[in-house]
Amino acid sequence: LDLKLRKEMQAELKRIQQSLNITFIYVTHDQEEALTMSDTVVVMKGGYIQQIGTPVDIYNEPQNAFVADFIGESNILSGVMDKDFMVEFGGQTFTCVDKGFTRQQLVDVVVRPEDIKIVPTIQGQLSGVVKSVLFKGVHYEMIVEQAGYEWKIHSTQAQQPGEIVGMNIGPDEIHIMHKMED
Template sequence: MSNKLIDFQNISKTYGMQTVLDDFNLYIRENEFLTLLGPSGCGKTTTLRILGGFETPDAGRVIFDGKDITDLPPNKRQLNTVFQKYALFTHMTIAENIAFGLKIKNKSKQYIHDKIKYALKLVNLDGYENRMPDSLSGGQQQRIAIARAIVNEPKVLLLDEPLGALDLKLRQDMQYELIRLKNELGITFLYVTHDQEEALTMSDTIVVMNQGYIQQIGTPEMIYNEPENAFVADFIGESNIISATMVEDRLVKILGVNFPCVDEGFGQNKPVDVVIRPEDIDLLKPGEGSIDGVVTHLIFKGVHYEMEVMANNYEWLVHSTDMFPVGTQVSIHVDPFDIQIMKKPESEDEEAVNIEE
């Protein structure tokens, strides 16, 4: 797990006037499920296309398994891609689609036949050999695209928003399928998506990107629970992001009220951003919590209620399984370890983290 399989070194890429990647550095370990997550235009797809060989970086090197592959054409790289809109060969049957890469490598008929059978079984589409791609549903086409890629036994599978065109239910099913595939095949996955839920569900490591810069790298839990800046906090899940002052270690002043917290090392009376997840806020009777307020909105979301609480001139987003009707006087309580403190952006580079709405 510790082997660096892929290493992006100082990659830069510009289209016309627009800088997509600027001195981008990232490594991917063997057997890792790594997800590049970010809004459109953040450079995640460009990164994947550079690794696939469909784009050439303006500067920097791509190292794959110890070798520099920056100038290698796509057909010479030991990796395969699953494209966003399947990109199946519509003039070929399913079997011919899957056999494409193997025929080019001059594998024997028997080997190809066995591989097709194996791949179709793996993606739960046995018996589809002689169908045409157009006669399959979107989810089935996507699974064929995956089968077509994995029969070549790549060391890395690149997936470019592969579930983007599918509906919600199918997307969730495919997420489990992908995790299962990853475990069965034991290969490295590089996954690109703008969907935070997909990223959290499947990844070993998430790389949050914005405007060509990496915002945070970490496990799904780290990214969700300890976002390093306001962009990450806002992009991953819903959150209350509030300007605050770090009074001293373990004490932060939010909206004029002191909250005990667990963070240290920000200095004294330093401006910071705090993130409080809506599900981490407890609503108590007035006077029992830290800030009193009144419920202004209430929506039933199925698993929980979503409420907005007006307190100290801030609309707090609260998720709770308890229901408080609009107009109820409540008090907000947050446990110290549920308050995440983040540094305010200072330099221009860090401005890239500013939330785009």
């Protein structure tokens, strides 16, 4: 099915499920489809459940780096919890909303591309060089290199390749999780 017809089919299946008030079990590898169609999402890896929750919970509060990367696009970096509500990554210390980690604990830090705000360099918590810009229709997708990491950023404002930009990330946009073991 083409994309438009597939989206129409998803809406129709959801309507049927709700009108009949029955449970559907829908298996898909399409992450957007899972979020769109589901009341409850179960993310599995290698036959093991990684997380169960509502689509909003799975997207906004992934329990590990696998879930964060599997459901939606993510910037996943190694970080260190300095103390409750303070995490270091990208060469800077950030305020976050997470607590309960030990001091200097290694963690995975997840920041969604749409949660990074491009600002003038002088106002940025971080600064980097724009490597590429793609127009995606609703937004631009930019890759910004900063301290050896390539950040994926979604913004309605395009910057130019080679331009130095500032980046700001609010405390609510930083998701901390225990380091994932393979």
